[in-house]
Amino acid sequence: MDILHLKYFVEVAKQRNFTKASQILLVSQPSISKMIKSLEEELNVTLLDRSERQIKLTDAGVLVYEQAVKILQSVEDVYSSINELVQVKKGTIKLGLMPTTGVLLFPNVLAGFKMEYPEIEIKMLEYSAKQLNHMVEQGEIDLGITVRPANSQLFETLPLLSEELVVLVDRDHELVDREAVRLSDLKDESFILLTEDYVLHDVVTQACMQSGFQPIVTYKSSMWDLIGEMVASKIGISLIPRSMVSRFNNRKIHAISISEPLIEWELVLIYRKNKYLSFAAREFIQYIQLKLL
Structure with missing residues (x-):
């Protein structure tokens, strides 16, 4: 069973007709019939009563339909959330700073970033440079503003x-x-x-x-x-x-x-090599790079 099985079944159940469903899905009627038959065989139940001109759901079909609608909605929510994350630019960044760094570098930078990305939250934490290196290494913060030297084997560095x-x-x-x-x-x-x-x-x-x-x-x-x-x-x-x-x-x-x-x-911005960076963190790095050009 996969999402396509459920998608085809739900559309047929809604339309009560294979032909209408095939027109909406832009898929041939035999392909839809084959997919739903495969679903019925996998579940070992009959989902559709095909004995009348208008297709009806069996008791098992009603149960599967209700759950399938929920599953498809959840999948749609995932796609919508990802699209919102990328297009609306949401997220959270854990940024480590030395006590002096915010004064030296970041009032204007952070204000500009916040204006451009209002839905991205930056959580700023203050530590010494040595503590920042350790916390970035351990994944406790996403990015750190620290001082050279930084371990080039562990970190990517962006001069600031x-x-x-x-x-x-x-x-x-x-x-x-x-x-x-x-x-x-x-x-x-x-x-x-x-x-x-x-x-x-x-x-x-x-x-x-x-x-x-x-x-x-x-x-x-x-x-x-x-x-x-x-x-x-x-x-x-x-x-x-x-x-x-x-x-x-x-x-x-x-x-x-x-x-x-x-x-x-x-001063350099550091982040861990070969570690996944959130969309928000990558946007922040790109923003800093553009500001430094």
Whole structure:
């Protein structure tokens, strides 16, 4: 038994006539007769009383007809739902962001996407970059906005933003009048870093070691605002993405470029390789790509 069996049977039952049913279905009458006969043999019952000029349903035929109508309606609902999903563009996206990412990148992007796809819901969750990588890998979120490096064997990546890291110092610091410094110039400074949960912690630590010194870490925090306040209080210096400087509404701090080496902070959108992506997620990726052109 398949959908075609039921479709032919229902139409014959409605029309009470093979000829009318064949005209509506655009199928030859012998083909319909053969299909319904096959259905009767499979169920081992007679569905249609063919003894009169107008076909009638048997008791078994009435039962099968009622169930067949429900089944065909359910199938039609599936097609309608899929068509609605694709054409009306519905769905849900679980998007993981780092706490700073929404401020840097997404107010305008998300607003534009929402206007174009009002029926797609975006559930935004905030995690550190390392947590985001794990959650995308485990399938707990669809897409993640994280920082390079990302595992190229596990993830597809879409570059979003690249900017330099700068040194954040207090206004009375001896370096405040310098336009730029070498990272090695900071070897005797006290550093205030993000915690090990954040990729930026590793980026800064590795850059310092490649410049010939182990950074003296005075304090670690997961809160950007606290880092800014500690720098302003002359507890130490910090390395942050340039776009983050405007976040600190504090006249007691100042940003200085790093001339050597150039330390880049790259934001990327990641999603798991060889994993099914919903229609909504694929539309979001395409939208981001167009915005970046």
